[in-house]
Amino acid sequence: MTADDVEFGEIKVMGIILNPTIENSFVSLANRKDRYLFVDKSDFIEITNKRLNEDDRFMAVTRPRRFGKTVTAHMLLAYYSKGYAGHKIFDDLEISNKASFTEHLNKYDVIYIDMNFICGLYKGYTKKSNKVPGVETLVDYLEYSVIKDLRERKDFSQCFEKHQIENTGLLEALSNLRNDLNTQFIFIMDEWDLVYRDYRDDTQLQEDFIDLLRNLFKSDGGKACFALAYLTGILPIKKYNSQSALNGFDEYNMLFPGEYAPYFGFTEDEVADIVKSPNCKVSHQNLKEWYEGYKIKGVDIYNPNSVCKAVSRNECISYWSKTSSNEEVVRLINMDFDGIKKDIMNLIEGARVQFDCGNFQNDMVNIEEKDDVFSLLVCLGYLGCSAVAEGEDEDLKLAYVPNKEIKRALMGIIRKQEWYERMETIKRSENLLKAILELDGTTAATLIQDVHNSPAVTLLDYNDEESLAYCVMTGLLWSTLGKYISRREEQAGKGRADLIYEPAIKGVTPLILIEFKYDGSAEEAIAQIKTQEYFKRYAGQYRNIIIVGINYSTKTKDHQCLIEKLD
Structure with a gap:
């Protein structure tokens, strides 16, 4: 018997919204964790367990796309819902070591609403000729769908029949179930903000939607129906008159992330463990450079979706969702x-x-x-x-x-x-590359000085060759995009070249070797390239090699640049 077939007595618990068991991304990952990249964040369940029936049992976690929101929501569904055989899923995960593990495992009826799924069903519904009376908008359809799933549960249907209410609203239906059967629900809504994103100009629909949620979670009667409510999305909860429309929810978003940053995205330690796998061919440093940088409450967070794709494909490139x-x-x-x-x-x-x-x-x-x-x-x-x-x-x-x-x-x-x-930044970058290719060191030095004085660089402590390299790379950022591949501290000749710009397509543009000096001279930098023979590694591949020596003087606060073309 599979989890999809689980029944409790005569009560079939599987539904589309009530205890759904189809296409759960977390269960799929957990079942394949020995073959695929899986980071165990199941101890987050211990946090939600502590909130059950407490004053802070309503929470909303919003993060950008592909940051693990849905996987976490699916994890909570698989843990709490009567529709799953949770021991098979969680027994060897972190949560199984917690005291509350078995106390709440698969003990609840879960109302799980995927707003993307509901929206898709609604679009199909609008094309039907036999529409349900009174069900016109997406919000009407949402409420109708939840009630329909509740009514189809055998023991719940008896409650509906007892009260003989044909057009029961959702709050009334849940209150009846709570009072008659002492049933409490866990409410999980994924992509809660879809109405504000996909129907951004329909203010009436937005008001109806927030009114539905407010009715469920603001009144004492509504609160009693839920042991826990958990919302996910991209946008924080909508404000009206500077106040949250659902001020009973504790919010954790990108602007005010709170204390749960490690559970949404990969942490530094988790990525360190990932790269230890013999199957991982990308370095920790490359993953950090490409996908880290979301510093949330002092925690360095990596985009989890991009890390997984980079490890799977053995390539660090942009996997950012083009949506x-x-x-x-x-x-x-x-x-x-x-x-x-x-x-x-x-x-x-x-x-x-x-x-x-x-x-x-x-x-x-x-x-x-x-x-x-x-x-x-x-x-x-x-x-x-x-x-x-x-x-x-x-x-x-x-x-x-x-x-x-x-x-x-x-x-x-x-x-x-x-x-x-037309942007001055673009023109400056193009002119800097042009000056280098034309061996015009005077113009290049003037442009580098201009970059040095720009907002992007003046925040740095400009006190070493690393800062100087950052300045030059910033100046060349726009003009080299798609044309060159830049590499820092590349092993070449008898040492390491400070900065190399290798053409993306060989034979089209020259290779550029750059050496930096700090309180030295551009002549010394050029001499080092030659004596250390940095160019020899590339001499057989490129007929055109340009060498650049750049120095910054702390006394004069000026840059000096010499440029030569190797014969």
Whole structure:
């Protein structure tokens, strides 16, 4: 007998919404953990167990796409629901070592609502000619679907018949079940904010939706029906008049993440364990550079979906989901409140920009200023954020681009905009590459000096060759994208070359070797390239090799650049 066939007496517990058991991503991963990458975060269940029937039993966790929200929701479903045989799933996982493990395992009727699934069913329903009277909108259909599943359970149907109410509302139906059968539910809603994203202009539907949830969770009668309520989504709970529409929920989002950061995304230690596997061919450093950077409450978080794909495919590239959120970023940037375009360019180059998230309404429509744009981009995962300083106003944040994957995604979006080539940052980058290719050291030094004085670099402690290298790489960022592959500290000749730009397509453009000096001279840098023979590794592959020596003087605060073409 499989979990899909489990029955309790004469009560069949499987349903579409009530105790569903189909297509559970967590169970699929747990059953294949010996063959596929699986990170055990089941001890999160101990946290939700402690909240059961407590004052803080309503919680909402919102994170960007592909950050493990659905897998965690499926894990809670598999643990609490009467529709699963949980011992087979959890017995060798972390939660099995906790005192509360067996006490709550598969003891609850779970109302599990996947809003994407409901929305898909609703679209099919709208095409039918025999619609149910009174069921017109998505919210009507949602409430109808939950009640339908409840009514089809044999012992529950007797309760419905007893009260002889034909058009019972959901709150009334749950209250009757609670009073008559002493039944408590666990409520899990995945993608709770779909209405605010996919129906962003339908304010009436949004109000009806939030009214449904408010009725369920705000009244004492509604609260008594639930031992736990758990919402997931991308956007925090919608605000009205600066107050949360569901203020009974504890929220944990990207702007105010709370204490549960390690359970959504991979941590540094978890990635360290992943790369120890003999099947993993990518390095910890590469995974860190590409997918880490979401520093949440002092915890370094990696994008879990991207790490899994990189390990599976043995390649660190951008796996960032190319969804409608990309279109949203285009819309937000092109609003250009207070010079957002320039700010985004600076962010991509490494700058941090302060914003205030206090007035953000947690939706995609009420975007009235730059602060709202940055707040939404943080929620969507295109920006990370940190506190401005210890003890400062908690609404004040510093936005930054978290990693190489997001940088590539944003650069790809921006390069398609009609204003892209008109930006001064782009022109400077193109001119710097042009100066190097034309062996014009004087112009190159002037442009590097300009990069050094830009917002992206002035935040750094400019006190070593590493800082100098960052400055040059920032200057060449836009002009080399797609044309060159950059490598730092590459083994070459008799040592390690500081910075190499290798053409993406051989024979089209020259190889560029760059050596840095700090309080030395550009001549010394050029001499080191030659005496250490950094170029010899590439001499057989490239006929055109350009060598660049760059020095920064702490006395004059100037850059010096010499450029030669090797014969």
